[in-house]
Amino acid sequence: MTRDCSRLKFVSAFFFFPMRSLLERIGLRYDISAIANAYYREAFDRVPAADKAVILPHCLIGAKCKARFSKEDGVLCVNCKQCRCGEVRVLCEEKGWRFYISPSANFTKRLVRRKGIGAAIGAACDWEIERGIRSTPITLRGVRLKEKKVIPQVIRMARYDCLNNDIDWEVLRRMILNGAPGP
Numbered sequence: 001m002t003r004d005c006s007r008l009k010f011v012s013a014f015f016f017f018p019m020r021s022l023l024e025r026i027g028l029r030y031d032i033s034a035i036a037n038a039y040y041r042e043a044f045d046r047v048p049a050a051d052k053a054v055i056l057p058h059c060l061i062g063a064k065c066k067a068r069f070s071k072e073d074g075v076l077c078v079n080c081k082q083c084r085c086g087e088v089r090v091l092c093e094e095k096g097w098r099f100y101i102s103p104s105a106n107f108t109k110r111l112v113r114r115k116g117i118g119a120a121i122g123a124a125c126d127w128e129i130e131r132g133i134r135s136t137p138i139t140l141r142g143v144r145l146k147e148k149k150v151i152p153q154v155i156r157m158a159r160y161d162c163l164n165n166d167i168d169w170e171v172l173r174r175m176i177l178n179g180a181p182g183p
């Protein structure tokens, strides 16, 4: 797909997003995060490794998580192996990326600004994605957080009920290792 087509698809997807239930009723279902991931991917890849991060929501951590919480950095994973966040932390360290586990969407926004993160992979459920689209300016050059823009890549939760949330960890691994677009 040419850059112009990709841009048009991206703009149309966000323009029609408020009408998606109507469109779905006539069989036009689209995955907004997949379209945004594909559009932003090249820009994401251009960001230096040191400015990239994976920021996971705390709903993915193990029920008996051993991590401490830091007001500055969120949940400090010690890779106790009760969940897969630890292996993602190790993968990020190998790639020279940063890794965080955040307790809330607002914490994530402040973290990105405070830490000067230029591009981030995050995970969110459909409800959080919709809330983010409504509350955060999304531009052709990234998501605007006050004076800062960040290039996002998003993984939709494969399962969520606020207690037993989960993502496709292999998709996340591939996104970190070789830049395959998210689902």
Ligand code: SF4
Residues within 6 Å of the ligand: 061, 062, 063, 064, 065, 066, 067, 076, 077, 078, 079, 080, 081, 082, 083, 084, 085, 086, 087, 101
């Ligand atoms: S691997 Fe990390 S995030 Fe997961 S339960 Fe252990 S310390 Fe917590």
